Amino acid sequence: MNKNEFVIGTCENYTHDGQGVVKIDGYPIFVKGIIRGEKAKIQIMKDKKTYAYGRVAELLEVSAHRIKPKCLVYGKCGGCQLQHMDREAQQDFKREKVQDVVTRIAKLPIRVNPVLDMEVPFAYRNKGQIPVDVKHGSVKTGFYRIHSNDIVDIEQCLIQSEVINEILQVIKKDLKVYKNGKDLRHLLIKHAFSTGEAMVVFISRNRDIPHLDEMIAHIQTVYPKLKTVIVNLNQRTDNVILGNCEYIVYGDGYIVDELQGLKFYISSKSFYQINPVQTVKLYQQVLAYADLTGQEKVLDLYCGVGTISLFLAGQAKLVTGIEIVPEAIADALRNVALNNIDNVNFVCSDAASYAKELVKKQQQPDVIVVDPPRKGCDEITLKAMIKMEPQKIVYVSCDPATLARDLKVLCENGYEVQAIQPVDMFPQTYHVETVVSLVRKNPDAYVDVTIDMDELDLTASETKATYQEIKDYIFEKYNVKVSSLYIAQVKQKYGIIERENYNKTKSDDSKQPKCPVDKENLIAEALRYFKMI
Numbered sequence: 001m002n003k004n005e006f007v008i009g010t011c012e013n014y015t016h017d018g019q020g021v022v023k024i025d026g027y028p029i030f031v032k033g034i035i036r037g038e039k040a041k042i043q044i045m046k047d048k049k050t051y052a053y054g055r056v057a058e059l060l061e062v063s064a065h066r067i068k069p070k071c072l073v074y075g076k077c078g079g080c081q082l083q084h085m086d087r088e089a090q091q092d093f094k095r096e097k098v099q100d101v102v103t104r105i106a107k108l109p110i111r112v113n114p115v116l117d118m119e120v121p122f123a124y125r126n127k128g129q130i131p132v133d134v135k136h137g138s139v140k141t142g143f144y145r146i147h148s149n150d151i152v153d154i155e156q157c158l159i160q161s162e163v164i165n166e167i168l169q170v171i172k173k174d175l176k177v178y179k180n181g182k183d184l185r186h187l188l189i190k191h192a193f194s195t196g197e198a199m200v201v202f203i204s205r206n207r208d209i210p211h212l213d214e215m216i217a218h219i220q221t222v223y224p225k226l227k228t229v230i231v232n233l234n235q236r237t238d239n240v241i242l243g244n245c246e247y248i249v250y251g252d253g254y255i256v257d258e259l260q261g262l263k264f265y266i267s268s269k270s271f272y273q274i275n276p277v278q279t280v281k282l283y284q285q286v287l288a289y290a291d292l293t294g295q296e297k298v299l300d301l302y303c304g305v306g307t308i309s310l311f312l313a314g315q316a317k318l319v320t321g322i323e324i325v326p327e328a329i330a331d332a333l334r335n336v337a338l339n340n341i342d343n344v345n346f347v348c349s350d351a352a353s354y355a356k357e358l359v360k361k362q363q364q365p366d367v368i369v370v371d372p373p374r375k376g377c378d379e380i381t382l383k384a385m386i387k388m389e390p391q392k393i394v395y396v397s398c399d400p401a402t403l404a405r406d407l408k409v410l411c412e413n414g415y416e417v418q419a420i421q422p423v424d425m426f427p428q429t430y431h432v433e434t435v436v437s438l439v440r441k442n443p444d445a446y447v448d449v450t451i452d453m454d455e456l457d458l459t460a461s462e463t464k465a466t467y468q469e470i471k472d473y474i475f476e477k478y479n480v481k482v483s484s485l486y487i488a489q490v491k492q493k494y495g496i497i498e499r500e501n502y503n504k505t506k507s508d509d510s511k512q513p514k515c516p517v518d519k520e521n522l523i524a525e526a527l528r529y530f531k532m533i
């Protein structure tokens, strides 16, 4: 297949980032914006030998699930990927995405539940992290164009709260009037839906932002519930958005939100779920799967500002929340006091170190809830969880691939998955949140693996992923297939001893294909991810 060539094909399926897969004689072409069953004339944009990227030149058969995207910059801005699909097609895509990894990576013969949908799937984001570019009197605020650092200048984002859009427009206007935004990198705006309170963080290379007081006053006239304004100093040269140093220039540095009668302090750096309407459904599912009687000791690993811990507290004997970010733990501690709860502890610690310590002290929670970041639980945390033998584990995840990887480990070590519930926390995008209920099997029903304490102190060379796991990881993340031979070559390059048959050519003069540099980089990244190098 050649660049710019046109082919006609039908979309058979989707990649995990929502692109359609069209196969021509078994050769996959990844195409954005096409729906399963649709036939199209496709222009090849990039040919990669074993697969290609294409674009729809003309739709020849249109799906009944196709709708007109609401957003004017859909397709240019990288934020949403599924606005051309109706709700049913979006939910099918998300359920199948979770089902695929559950079957293929975790190898579990269980059917994933239908996705818990959102009734009004727009204006749901309570947090906007908006890049700013002020140059020669022009002010651009918006989102990065796909695969680039160019800002798509937009007036409003339809998945973002209207309050955030409104505040953003006021700031943008003032930046033009005062010509004062040259040092600004990002604006972070948080909006607590239930109380209406808003926080604005100016992320700047320079602490002094001229006319800041006038700008704050202007925002307040338009939005009186502006509660706090912070200047975050970020002089880093990488892509990390928030710097370490912050100056509260107005208010107390936090806002308060309420979920199901519980109040939560939120500061600029703390993690707080971005879709409060769906968060309530998510947490209710966690509660249902934890199935508490009031007698249980619960461990909530990766607890953020303690939201899940406080939800569980009413039905548990004792909840201990563990979180690595000190600001989030400070918020969590204030949240305990704010809600008059006396059966919750919070500890600022790495989840792995804390769990390992509990194993050493032979402490056994009855239920463990985990809600890790995208990379999932590390192996030390998983092994410590298994060693603690809780009766139930509730796993909350925003990345189905790492979730499936971790479920496989848990299910090979005494746990059984009872139910898998996806929740649509991110409508219009390819992301999906998932809650899984696991119970400890009867010890007679499985072969127990003995894990010594020494094993918890894993070194890099002891953690190993199989060839298939490496292939799956790269395919999940980049839609790229790599061969075992290429993986073997890269492992050898990094000094990981390799099996004979992959290392040696079959005869001296036979030629083996050499792993190309782009695939080598992906494999090396996967090896790093699995802590093999």
Ligand SMILES: C[S@@+](CC[C@H](N)C(=O)[O-])C[C@H]1O[C@@H](n2cnc3c(N)ncnc32)[C@H](O)[C@@H]1O
Pocket (backbone or CB within 6 Å): 271, 272, 273, 301, 302, 303, 304, 305, 306, 307, 308, 322, 323, 324, 325, 328, 349, 350, 351, 352, 371, 372, 373, 398
């Ligand atoms: C997906 S959030 C979940 C937070 C919370 N459960 C909620 O629903 O709001 C993951 C949290 O894990 C924290 N975290 C990341 N790495 C960690 C680690 N190694 N140990 C403990 N917490 C960690 C992050 O700071 C973040 O607050």
